[in-house]
Amino acid sequence: xxxQKPVDKVAFxxxxxxxxxxxxxxxxxxxVLVRGSLKYLITDEANRILAYSRxxxxxxxxxxxxxxxxxxxxxxxxxxxxxxxxxxxxxxSVKPVKxxxxxxxxxxxxxxxxxx
Numbered sequence: 130x131x132x133q134k135p136v137d138k139v140a141f142x143x144x145x146x147x148x149x150x151x152x153x154x155x156x157x158x159x160x161v162l163v164r165g166s167l168k169y170l171i172t173d174e175a176n177r178i179l180a181y182s183r184x185x186x187x188x189x190x191x192x193x194x195x196x197x198x199x200x201x202x203x204x205x206x207x208x209x210x211x212x213x214x215x216x217x218x219x220x221x222s223v224k225p226v227k228x229x230x231x232x233x234x235x236x237x238x239x240x241x242x243x244x245x
Contacts, residue, residue: 152241155216159243161185170205180205189244190216195234202233213242 156162165183170191172179177197183190189208195201207213207225215221223230223242232240 151217155241155243159188159190159216161188161190161243162241165190171203176201178203182208184208187244189213191230191242192239193232193234193242194239195236198236200233200235202231205230205232207244209244211245213244216241216243 161183165185165188168182168184170180170182171193178193178195178201180191180193180203182192187209191205191207191213193203193205195203207228207230210225212222212224213230215223217240222245223232230242232242234240
C-alpha cells in the first residue's frame with residue numbers, strides 16, 4: 130500500500146484487432162456458428178485443452194484451444210466424413226480418419242474447423 134506502481138502501457142494492438150475482425154467475419158458467414166447446438170468434446174484441464182462443436186443440420190464447426198505453453202496433438206471426434214476447413218487459415222483442411230480429426234496446435238494456439 131502506498132507504493133508507486135508503474136503505469137500500464139495502453140496501445141492499439143493491431144494483431145488482436147485483426148483476429149477479432151476475422152472471427153466476426155467467420156461467424157457472420159457460417160450460420161452453424163450462430164445457431165448451432167453446442168457440445169463440449171474435450172475438457173482436459175491437466176493438458177489445458179478445450180474443444181467444442183456447434184452443429185446445425187448437416188454442418189459442424191469445431192473449435193479447439195491449446196491453453197498450455199507446449200505444443201499439443203489432439204484427437205477430436207467428428208460427425209462429418211468430409212474435410213473440415215480451418216476457418217482461421219484459409220485453404221488449410223483436415224480430413225477425419227475413423228471419425229476423428231487429429232490436429233497439432235502450438236502453445237496458446239486455437240483452431241476453428243468447419244465442415245464442407
